[in-house]
Amino acid sequence: MMEPLPGASLQKACRLLVIFCALHLVVTMVYYLAGRDLDIFQYFTENQQSQHDWKNASTTPAAEPHVCPETSPLLVGPLNIEFSNPVDLEETKKENPAVRDGGRHTPKDCQALQKVAVIIPFRHRDKHLKYWLYYLHPILQRQQLDYGVYVINQDGEETFNRAKLMNVGFAEALKDYDYDCFVFSDVDLIPMDDRNIYKCNSQPRHLSVSVDKLGFRLPYQQLFGGVTALSKDQFQKINGFPNNYWGWGGEDDDISNRIRYNKMSISRPNAIIGKYRMIQHFRDAKNEPNPQRFDRIAHTKETMNSDGLNSLSYEVLKTEKYPLYTIITVNIGLPKSIS
């Protein structure tokens, strides 16, 4: 036998190596391409999936915000109220950026428990209104209320009629929003504690329990003046407030009678939480004590079903929405004896 040439076996070995390398390359390529295809496929399906999710996100309604807690965590308790520095409403607006035009506010982190219209009977008390807006907007926001501020301005210089203006406020606020609670406030009363919540209760509520001007005590149990809160149902049940109390006094006693005759009672915060400061002022012109008030109060039972919301007539002269409040100027007519 002939000895194989050493060069020939080397050649064979090299050929085998080349074949092996080529095979390796082919296998690697196949796996590489198969892997890429798989990735592309995955990318494609993932992309479809995410488009699907996006579509879902746009059609699924956003989760309802949770209901605000019964006691707001933002409350601070007793407040320092004083009236020595004048109020600049532009500054006040800047300090309350979450208050919308017309004096509206809705809590952003939770769904308010009640929709509250704050009604302020008004005439020529611009300075007092500024203090009221300055102090009350931060308080009402900390109380996490969905609220609006309505100033009901009596047109002309005839005798003032507080209760009729409040009836107008009830009717007009309801045209603006679906309120379920109405807080009626004198323009010169500022709460000294933000735990005194401007909200309605299972019974009509008297909020201004202990006013500085009245020696921080309740003069009599049936008092229902100053700041009060009635739900829409409670207000309608008593046929609203009387329309025929012109001048100072008595109308709040009539409302108190209406509450009692309709088998409801007055609820109140305690005397600490119910503290108020009243802005000092002289009695307004054309708001002298009403001499007829004692006689009228004695007849609430007979008059309440025919005098009130169901006999209310007035004419809106102007509605203006300012950044911190809505002011509605109304012609409420004249006292019966001179009309």
Ligand code: BGC
């Ligand atoms: C009047 C009320 C008034 C109260 C407290 C009463 O005599 O009739 O209208 O709110 O005194 O001043």
